[in-house]
Amino acid sequence: MTVNPPDIPGVVISRLPVYARALALLRAEGREVVSSQELGQELGVTPAQIRKDLSYFGRFGKQGRGYNVGLLLDQLRTILGLDREWRLALVGVGRLGQAILGYGGFSPQGFKVVRAFDSDPARIGTAIDHLIVEDVADLEESLRNDPVDIGIVAVPGDYAQEVIDTLVASGVQSILNYAPIVSRVPAGVHLKQIDPVLELQSMTYHLKRLQDQGGQDALSSGKA
Amino acid sequence: MTVNPPDIPGVVISRLPVYARALALLRAEGREVVSSQELGQELGVTPAQIRKDLSYFGRFGKQGRGYNVGLLLDQLRTILGLDREWRLALVGVGRLGQAILGYGGFSPQGFKVVRAFDSDPARIGTAIDHLIVEDVADLEESLRNDPVDIGIVAVPGDYAQEVIDTLVASGVQSILNYAPIVSRVPAGVHLKQIDPVLELQSMTYHLKRLQDQGGQDALSSGKA
Structure with missing residues (x-):
């Protein structure tokens, strides 16, 4: 079965x-x-x-x-597939990328960030949380030589689609994107978006209704 | 209409x-x-x-x-309700909280983090991105005196439900939670969860199927 x-x-x-x-x-x-x-x-x-x-x-x-x-x-x-270990590559180790590396929730669930990439010469070659930061210019070659299961995108919005395209070209079929863009991936590639603004924007719908109702209630009681 | x-x-x-x-x-x-x-x-x-x-x-x-x-x-x-400005309070200004404060996506969309709280005496009273960090022990009183629309929870999982309860008690009706917990809010309060592990775990379903199919294909071609 x-x-x-x-x-x-x-x-x-x-x-x-x-x-x-x-x-x-x-x-x-x-x-x-x-x-x-x-x-x-x-x-x-x-x-x-x-x-x-x-x-x-x-x-x-x-x-x-x-x-x-x-x-x-x-x-x-x-x-x-939570009974196995999955290998992740992180692209972007700025403040957000570093928070992702420091996030305690991945490793106990079998998600290991095993590679990190950045474009900043000041970061390339340095060690962050036991990882040596690689040059993002080498992303495709590096992942072709030593594949990962999932890519995490934590670069500014302007660079995100390019990084996503490179991950896909490198053979990565699952991508978690933190950049606030409407990103595109070919069929067969799964992309999930971490997007706090979209979450906030669906909450303001309810907040606006509450505030508008409050206003209407005040109006009604004024008329009564 | x-x-x-x-x-x-x-x-x-x-x-x-x-x-x-x-x-x-x-x-x-x-x-x-x-x-x-x-x-x-x-x-x-x-x-x-x-x-x-x-x-x-x-x-x-x-x-x-x-x-x-x-x-x-x-x-x-x-x-x-995207045509107005919304006031946010951030609880937790560790690495994740600081990444949230540094995130460029909120402000252009009308989401202003106007208050920040932490429990670390080394952070309380310091300025981070133009905000003076307040003591989380004063959270309820502070928000009752000067309400916000939305609370952001960026504290470790062990403290998250307590912070969420305090936000609700302070009158906050929309909460964005970054902590990896199954959190509870009363009816009428809207909570959205930022949870990269849940996103990753729904992608591994597809990865596992790909890998298993790869294995089965190899097996089938071996048999043929």
Whole structure:
């Protein structure tokens, strides 16, 4: 039985790591069984959504008895490839790049930044967090000689598309982009965007409505 | 006519800033009209999806004639509240917090970090990017006296939920969290998570399939 069916919607895939993280917390607390209701409440997702998402990958849990926490977590980790180590190359070691290198969340999850590149002559050749910074001009050749799984782009917006194109030309098929640009990759390459402004801009929709409602309420009570 | 109907799915809201950004680029290039086909191609979204998303907010564009770039952009900016300035408080000014303060993308989009907090006595009272770092112990009182619209959490995971709770208690209704935790906020508070590990973990699903297929192909050709 395969657990890798071909056409899973991207939004479903992107929810699985969230489920895996919640399950890992439950396991750390010693919990053995969890219901879709409880998991949903924890994550702000409906129980039906969780059951539907998981149903893409086979049958988990028994009707009315909930999920076995450890078993479901192990299966999700296998499905997502979290049971192996992945090699990352970081391009850009300015303030943001250095914060990424110092970020404690990658390594425990099997994501190792094994290469770092920059264009600043003052940084090239220096050691940051055990990595010797390489010249970004050598990016393609360097990654062809010693490939990585994932590229992280932490350069200013003006240079980001060029770096992304070079990563793709070097054979990198997964890219995490921190630069605030609408970037393009060819079909088959997966790009995820870390973009705090887009997140903020979808929150202001709600803030604006709150403030406008506040204004309207004030107006209504003034009329009453 | 109101352009703020009540029940728009969150995923639709989160796509609008992406449309706005692409339209701003088109306007900067001097483009006056764009079709949903072209916009979709640019963004990796189907034209039908774009038309459906926009239809929540009224009628934009004429059948077969595409969208007026400047008009649609202005309307999206109004809907999202991007036509005003928003005040942000940053909690945590370590390497990540300093990268956030140094990030050039916020200010041009109307997001001003106006307050910064930390727990490190060596940082409290010092100036970072024109902000005097305040003691996080004073967070609630300080924000009650001089409110902000949005809180940014850039503290280690162990302290993040406590900071989030304090922000909520201080009246902050929108929070952008950089800490790698499954955080909880009460109903009515909007929290967005910046989480590179979750993004990476949804990419490894594809990488694993590629690598497994590579293995299977090798096996098949061996058998043939």
